[in-house]
Amino acid sequence: MKNFINLKDIPAKDLRKILNDAKKRKKKRKKLSTLDVDKDRPLKGKMLIQMYEKQSSRTRLSFHIAINQLGAGSIIVKASELHLGKGEESLADTAKILSTYGDGFMLRTDSDKKIEDFSKNLKIPIINLLSPSSHPCQVLSDIFTVEEIKKKPISKLNITWIGDSNNVLNSLIATSVKFKFQLNIGCPKNYRPPKFIMNWLKKNKRKIKVYNDPKKAAKNADVIFSDKVVSLNDRANKAKKIKDFKNYRINSSLIKCAKRDVIFLHCLPRGNEVSEDVFLGNKSRVWQQALNRVHVQKSILLYCFEKLR
Ligand code: CP
Numbered sequence: 350m351k352n353f354i355n356l357k358d359i360p361a362k363d364l365r366k367i368l369n370d371a372k373k374r375k376k377k378r379k380k381l382s383t384l385d386v387d388k389d390r391p392l393k394g395k396m397l398i399q400m401y402e403k404q405s406s407r408t409r410l411s412f413h414i415a416i417n418q419l420g421a422g423s424i425i426v427k428a429s430e431l432h433l434g435k436g437e438e439s440l441a442d443t444a445k446i447l448s449t450y451g452d453g454f455m456l457r458t459d460s461d462k463k464i465e466d467f468s469k470n471l472k473i474p475i476i477n478l479l480s481p482s483s484h485p486c487q488v489l490s491d492i493f494t495v496e497e498i499k500k501k502p503i504s505k506l507n508i509t510w511i512g513d514s515n516n517v518l519n520s521l522i523a524t525s526v527k528f529k530f531q532l533n534i535g536c537p538k539n540y541r542p543p544k545f546i547m548n549w550l551k552k553n554k555r556k557i558k559v560y561n562d563p564k565k566a567a568k569n570a571d572v573i574f575s576d577k578v579v580s581l582n583d584r585a586n587k588a589k590k591i592k593d594f595k596n597y598r599i600n601s602s603l604i605k606c607a608k609r610d611v612i613f614l615h616c617l618p619r620g621n622e623v624s625e626d627v628f629l630g631n632k633s634r635v636w637q638q639a640l641n642r643v644h645v646q647k648s649i650l651l652y653c654f655e656k657l658r
C-alpha cells in the first residue's frame with residue numbers, strides 16, 4: 350500500500366504512471382454514464398472513508414464518483430460528528446477503527462501534522478484531500494488537464510502562476526521539479542514562496558522565476574493558473590491582502606501578454622482574482638479541469654492500492 354500525501358515525496362515515475370493510467374481509463378469511459386463501473390472493477394469490495402474538516406464541493410463529489418467507478422464503496426464523514434472531532438477519542442484509536450472498517454482513508458484538514466499522525470497510525474493508505482501545505486490531487490489532475498489540452502508533455506510548456514503562495518502553488522512547485530517544467534510566478538513582494546521552498550528547489554537543481562510584475566510573469570505563457578487570494582486556512586488580514594493583490598487580477602489585458610493559445614486554469618472556488626470575462630471566456634478550461642479530477646483521482650486510488658496497470 351502507498352500513501353498520497355505530498356507530491357514532493359512521490360517519485361516522478363510514479364506520478365507519470367498515474368497520469369498514463371488516467372488517460373487510458375478516461376478514454377475507455379467515453380460511452381459510459383457517470384456511475385457506470387469500469388469493466389475491470391479494480392477496487393471491488395473496498396470501503397473508502399472520506400473525512401472533511403473543512404468545506405469542499407469538488408473534491409468530495411469527484412472522489413465519490415471516482416470511488417464508484419472503480420467498483421468500491423464510500424462513506425463521507427464529518428470530523429465534527431466523530432468522537433475524534435469532539436476530542437473524546439484519541440487519533441490513534443480512531444486510526445485503528447478506520448483501519449478495521451475501511452480499506453482507505455482520505456482527509457481534508459487544516460493540520461499537516463494530523464495527516465502525518467494518521468499516516469503513522471493507520472494500516473490503510475491515506476490520501477491528502479487538501480492541507481495547509483499542499484493540494485496534491487488537485488495539482489496532479491491539473492497537469493493531466495494541461496497535457497490533455499496542449500497535447501504535449503508539460504516539460505515543453507511555460508507555466509505561469511499569478512497569485513498567493515499557498516497550498517496549490519506548493520504542489521505546483523513540487524510538480525515543476527518532478528516533471529521539469531518552466532514555472533513563472535507573479536505575486537506581490539511580501540507573498541513570494543517561502544525560503545524553505547526556494548531552498549528545496551535549489552537542492553533539486555530547479556529554478557522558478559518570481560516576478561513582482563504580473564505582466565512579466567505572464568509573458569509567453571502557455572498556461573496561466575490562479576487561485577483565491579485568501580485560502581480557507583489563511584489567517585491574514587483579508588482586506589489588506591486583497592488590496593495587496595489588487596494589481597494581480599487576471600483580466601483580458603494580462604491574458605494578452607501570454608501566448609495567443611494560452612489557457613486559463615483555476616481550481617475553484619474563485620474570488621475576485623480573475624475577471625468574469627476571463628473566467629468564463631474562451632481561454633478558460635476550468636470546467637474540464639474540474640471534471641478531470643474524477644479521472645486522475647481514480648488512478649491515484651489505484652496507485653495507493655498498488656493496482657496501476
Ligand atoms: N478545488 C477544490 O478542491 O475544490 P473544493 O474545495 O470544492 O473541493
Ligand code: NVA
Binds near residue numbers: 576579
Ligand atoms: N488555496 C485554496 C484551495 C481551495 C481548493 C484553499 O486552500 O482554500
